[in-house]
Amino acid sequence: MKEKILIQRIEEVTGQHYDSPKDFDKLSQQIFFKTEEMVSPSTLKRLWGYIDSASSPRSYTLDVLARFLGYRDYEAFKVDNEHADVQSDITLCDKVSCEDLAVGDLLELSWLPNRLCRIEHLGGGRFRVVEAQNTKLSVGDTFFCSLFLSHEPLFVDKLMHDGNGPFVYVAGKKDGITVRRLRPSAL
Structure with missing residues (x-):
């Protein structure tokens, strides 16, 4: 209905x-x-x-x-909203798993309306924000995340933000995020 x-x-x-x-x-x-x-x-x-x-x-x-x-x-x-009532489904979107990342690998995350965040993998699924534009995340924040799915919301755990935390943070709650792997020289 x-x-x-x-x-x-x-x-x-x-x-x-x-x-x-x-x-x-x-x-x-x-x-x-x-x-x-x-x-x-x-x-x-x-x-x-x-x-x-x-x-x-x-x-x-x-x-x-x-x-x-x-x-x-x-x-x-x-x-x-034709699929808004679907509660579960298999997703075939682009993904990045922390298991596929080496220490120092960089990811670029973006979401609406004009949010951008670049993060560095510190190992073991822990990340540090190295660039943040128009987001509540700040450079130097750290968090844990094991999986990044394009066009799905991003859920991070144990966020340490400006020396406070740990928090749980959600990005792209409505429309999801876009994730892209970067070369280290991309910054």
Whole structure:
């Protein structure tokens, strides 16, 4: 059911779970402010299942909610999210395993909107940031990671950031990262 994914995306974007009349009033106002189109709080309550309804949402309502998320219309949202409900799958993307790296090997990681991070393998799956642009990571930060998958989020463990940590860090949470091996002279 694509409406459920639409609801999840709206909650992700707004950072709120909608479960009270005031919540739906506020969401209705946010939608109008952003799209200049009206979806009533009662319509939102029915769509979220806060009040019972046997009817399906109107295409106008779904189009407005998709525009609220930045899509042209609900059809564009469905195309972009057609595999959003898949929970597991085999991936055939480009990958770099720390087992295939020597000490001193360099990787370049990039992710949206314009993040770039170059890292050096220190051995045993431990890496040091040697260049960072537009990211929360800083030069000198260290972390552990055993596998880098292009077009998937990057999860690092035991991040030591500016002398603090250890932390877990996620990069490219929504759209994934791109990983590329570099020659040592690439810096």
